Every structure is written in structure tokens, then in C-alpha cells.
Amino acid sequence: MTMLTDAPRRRQIEDVASALFRASGYSATSVRDIARALDMQGASLYSHMASKEDVLWSIVDRAASAFEEAAELALEAAPARDPRARVMALVRAHVGVIARDPGQASVFVAEWRHLAGDRRAAILERRDAYEARLRSLLADGMAAGEFALADPAIAATFLLSALNGAATWYREDGRMSADQLADQYADLALRTLTEDTR
């Protein structure tokens, strides 16, 4: 067995906690459940984490960063004046983050509300900023005559709900690869934004 430094051990704790939070929810998962899944004693687990909320925060913060960075990179690489390509790039990036770590994404989507105080406020702010970025892409597309939307804010919410749904059901060992999921979701998302002209 390889020696683990603290960083990978901590990451291992977060991964196990993500899986448990995804399956049973944050509140229904105890520190003892996490320790048991790692074959550790509770006391020794506490040498790697201050509290259950501390682990939740690490997972949610890491997920938020993953979504933000993927969006940033995707939009830098996408053509500046092609709203369709930009939305497709953002959707593919978003779905890619979910597919790479559905446990982490599912905790971000469903369990962030168990954070309190400043942490909760910080995540709410980052979620809002992320959604605002999508809204602004939709508004760009409307201005360019590419998207026909009655209400870009509602469309952005509709889309993010659809995409985030994948966090609860997607499995890396399931019938779809991450690329297939991204292709299908990007296609469905683009249709949602464009007028049915038949």
C-alpha cells in the first residue's frame, strides 16, 4: 500500500463524502458513516477535517471552481461573435464537469443549501454570477437575431435545471460516455433557444 500524504487522504475523504451525500443527502450522512466507508475511526477522520460542514464546503467550493474554470476556458476558445457556438461551448463545458465527477456536481447542485453564513452567501453569489453569464450569452444571441426568447432569464433557468439534472442520474459506467452526454445535451439546449420555424 502506498503512503498517502494528507492532501490525497483529504481528497479521498471528500470523494467518499460526495458519494454518500449524493446517495443519502448531507443531513442524513453522519461523520461516522464517512469514517465507516473509509474504514477509519471517527477520531482519526477528525485529524483531516474540522467538521462535516467543512467537507461539504470543500466539495461545493471545488465544484463551483470546476464549473467556473471550465466555462472560462470554453468561452475563451469559442468564437467571439457566434452566440450559438458560445452557448454550445458553455453547455458542453458544464456537462463535462458533471460527467467527470457526478458525485461532486450532485452535492453542488443539491446540498449547497446546507452551508451556513458566509459560505452560503459566497456560493449563492457564485451561482448567481454563473447563471448571469449564461443569461448574457442568451441576450447576445437575441441581439444578434440568433435566439428568439420571450424571457432570457427563464430560459437560462430552464436550461440550467435541465443540465444539472444529469448530476443526479449520470453514471460514468452507464451507457453514455461523457462526450455523448455533452453532444446530446448541447443539441437539446441549442434547440431550446432557437425558434421552431416549421
Added chain:
Amino acid sequence: MTMLTDAPRRRQIEDVASALFRASGYSATSVRDIARALDMQGASLYSHMASKEDVLWSIVDRAASAFEEAAELALEAAPARDPRARVMALVRAHVGVIARDPGQASVFVAEWRHLAGDRRAAILERRDAYEARLRSLLADGMAAGEFALADPAIAATFLLSALNGAATWYREDGRMSADQLADQYADLALRTLTEDTR
């Protein structure tokens, strides 16, 4: 103050529990929290309910019935051979159930997994049957050449995630009426299913 018979009292308990489960999650809500919100003693609350899970079951079962009955009525009233009209009718019915009682719908969407045993199995089966109905409407639309979908199962999941998202954010006192929400979501849903022909 009017005398309450047991049935409305029980319904009142379920409504208060729905709101608390929606805000904090099922696991994080105690029977004491429910009693406090109703200004009741825990012991007196237990004369109206066997357990917290019993209340969860009532809410989820009632929500499932509301979705099923609304879909049934909407599809009976919709033209038999018009897949677009049938999907629109189902989406409007689904969104209507959410808008009429977002608390109940949100518990159905997010908290059903806290049910155990037969109850959990029964709800899973009803959710599957409901999703299968949407899938079959999508397949009808593909057969009729109305919808162009690479994978109707994925499209059905995408759509239900988008619609169910409204359960977490929709407020009866917010800026949109239930009808406006249904109109917008039905429009976005229909676009999602139809080919972008530009």
C-alpha cells in the same frame, strides 16, 4: 377560529412540513421543528401522524397522484393524433401542478429518496411510469415526423429535469403567474423537441 376536524389538521401539518422540507430538507427537519411551526406540542402532533416518514409519504403520494391525474386529464382533452399538442398539454399540466403547490412538488422531486422499502419502490415505479408516458409521446412525435430526436429517453429526462427545476424556485407571489410559467415552459419544451431548421 373555526374548529378543525382531523382531516384539515392533517393537511395543515403536511403543508407546514412541505415548506420546512423544501427549505431545509427532510433529514434536517425534525418533528419538533414541524410542531414548533404549528405552535403545537410534539406529543399532540403525534396524535395526527405516526412518524415523520409517514408525513413525507403522504406528501409524496399526494404529489404523485396530482401529477398523474393532471397528465391523464390533459391527455384525454388533447387531440389524439397531434404529438405537439399532446406534449404541450402534458408539460402545461405538469407545470400547473408545480405552480399550484411548489412546496409539495419540491418534496416530491427532491425528498422522495428518504422513503424506504415498499413506499420507495412504489414511488420509483410511479416516477418511471410517468417518465415512460412522456417518452412514448416523444416516440409518437418521432414516428409522425414531428420531433427529431437522437434519443427520446435522454430528451425526456432532459425535459423533466428542466420542468421539475421550477419546484425549487417558483413562488406563487413572484413575478410570474402559474399560467405564464406554463406558457413559457411549454414553449421552451416544444422547441427542445423540434429541429432547428434555419
